[in-house]
Amino acid sequence: MSSKGEHQTVPLSVLLKRELASEKVESPEISHGQASQSKKGEDFIFIKTECQRVAGDGVSTYSVFALFDGHNGSAAAIYSKENLLNNVLAAVPSDLNRDEWVAALPRALVAGFVKTDKDLQERAQTSGTTVTFMIIERWVITVASVGDSRCILESAEGEIYYLSADHRLECNVEERERITASGGEVGRLNTGGGTEIGPLRCWPGGLCLSRSIGDMDVGEFIVPVPYVKQVKLSTAGGRLIISSDGVWDALSAEAAFDCCRGMPADAAASQIVKEAVQAKGLRDDTTCIVIDMQLPEKPTPSLPPPKKPGKGVFMSMFWKKPSESSSQTEKEYCEPDMVEELFEEGSAMLSERLDSKYPLCNVFKLFMCAVCQVELKPGEGVSIHADISNSGKLRPWDGPFLCSTCQEKKEAMEGKRPSGDGRYSSGSD
Numbered sequence: 001m002s003s004k005g006e007h008q009t010v011p012l013s014v015l016l017k018r019e020l021a022s023e024k025v026e027s028p029e030i031s032h033g034q035a036s037q038s039k040k041g042e043d044f045i046f047i048k049t050e051c052q053r054v055a056g057d058g059v060s061t062y063s064v065f066a067l068f069d070g071h072n073g074s075a076a077a078i079y080s081k082e083n084l085l086n087n088v089l090a091a092v093p094s095d096l097n098r099d100e101w102v103a104a105l106p107r108a109l110v111a112g113f114v115k116t117d118k119d120l121q122e123r124a125q126t127s128g129t130t131v132t133f134m135i136i137e138r139w140v141i142t143v144a145s146v147g148d149s150r151c152i153l154e155s156a157e158g159e160i161y162y163l164s165a166d167h168r169l170e171c172n173v174e175e176r177e178r179i180t181a182s183g184g185e186v187g188r189l190n191t192g193g194g195t196e197i198g199p200l201r202c203w204p205g206g207l208c209l210s211r212s213i214g215d216m217d218v219g220e221f222i223v224p225v226p227y228v229k230q231v232k233l234s235t236a237g238g239r240l241i242i243s244s245d246g247v248w249d250a251l252s253a254e255a256a257f258d259c260c261r262g263m264p265a266d267a268a269a270s271q272i273v274k275e276a277v278q279a280k281g282l283r284d285d286t287t288c289i290v291i292d293m294q295l296p297e298k299p300t301p302s303l304p305p306p307k308k309p310g311k312g313v314f315m316s317m318f319w320k321k322p323s324e325s326s327s328q329t330e331k332e333y334c335e336p337d338m339v340e341e342l343f344e345e346g347s348a349m350l351s352e353r354l355d356s357k358y359p360l361c362n363v364f365k366l367f368m369c370a371v372c373q374v375e376l377k378p379g380e381g382v383s384i385h386a387d388i389s390n391s392g393k394l395r396p397w398d399g400p401f402l403c404s405t406c407q408e409k410k411e412a413m414e415g416k417r418p419s420g421d422g423r424y425s426s427g428s429d
């Protein structure tokens, strides 16, 4: 259609070939475990495995692991846990092949986070929540996060990767600058006598985080736009940890991996929580999800070939194929052992995050709001690139588009209209 539609120019035969080639790569075997010690009861876990990308085709293709750490109550965390996945999936166009589906995820995650926040706002909930939301499709891991829970990955070779951003004001200069530019104030709690204590907070509201879902009584420049990272793991596998700040206030990433080395996922999650609580005491909700990805064990043939003694008998935590069973295909996909970065974007600007150019040009729906997916009637709809409502004809090349309420939300998030009507709530963290 347009010259922008470069993926449309890929011949179908090539696409099919690509699909076939990737079918050869086995799906990872995913095992997971979770553990939690509760202080306030505001940490929530959402796990959904064996989801079907194409509904009803019986082929399980992806799994979802998410952690919600609520504050000022648990309503926002519970609401997000119950609605976020649906809101993300609603923003993924139908009829995509696997590569397109995976490539559409970063943008769908942004839309789903913002829609969830907007819906929650309409329910007049003052609580808020951090979100660390992971979708695993074959060997591709996509993580979207707001707040200060963290997701880390250790590849089979022992390299550690951070798959989430830390949106604590205390340690994020860029976010402090963004909030100040949008009209918020960043400072410590003033005890009255001029003494300032505690971490940096955003005023009004006193939140320590620059991004979250919910928190409607703080400025709307506390945005729900997630940092998104997408990586592809080699078939050598790896271990993932998602934990709330209760763990990270006590343990480094290295310490978390080290303390549970060799344990299966469920024991590992318990061990990490135990170590964190032992180190610092139970000062906050302390929750951990551990996910192991590895090549599935081959079904044992009826007459197993005799094995050379002492070779390939025991599996390490990261399974590596015994050398005698290696086929050409496996060799090809098992090496090199590396983590390939597919996508990373942390901007708080919706226009950058929902832009039509990347990663796929034509996966937004033309006459739908890019955030809430409502149908736009003629005359409605504002280009994501427009600053002020300029209702007029929708021209495809101006898209994607927002409905009027999502456009209002976008402007509020960018500090272009007063928000929170100046209400000051008690401090929160």
Ligand SMILES: [Zn+2]
Pocket (backbone or CB within 6 Å): 369, 370, 371, 372, 373, 374, 402, 403, 404, 405, 406, 407
């Ligand atoms: Zn909308």
